[in-house]
Amino acid sequence: MHLQESGEMYLETIYILSQRKEQVRSIDVSEYMGFSKPSVSRAVGLLRRGGYIDTDESGGLILTDSGLAVARKTYERHQILTDIFIKLGVDEKTASEDACKIEHHISDATFEALKAHILMHEAKD
Secondary structure, eight states: OOOOHHHHHHHHHHHHHHHHOSSOOHHHHHHHHTOOHHHHHHHHHHHHHTTSEEEOTTSOEEEOHHHHHHHHHHHHHHHHHHHHHHHTTOOHHHHHHHHHHHTTTSOHHHHHHHHHHHHHHHHHO
16 A cells, blocks of 8 residues: 555654553544544544554554554654754744655655765764
């Protein structure tokens, strides 16, 4: 199953929430993202069928290995792109919003080049 941008965003949200909470429920995702419960329920079903998430016995959302890999990759892109934009002088809110738009579309090659450039630049400072 090929994930669309929205699927990546749901996985990233579950990942972020799992860093803060012992159990992530659909309602938590709904509140965090500002989406309706039916929308989240539909997305959760698609992600479960795609093998990206499982649920525990009490309905908590658990990322599978493939879901965790996508979530971590998306989250890393968001963090690094936000950091780059802030260093360029963009305010934090705009930097985060723009990073969110770009993180789903930037190629692996371009992202890795940006990441290497930033790491090299930071090592010199």
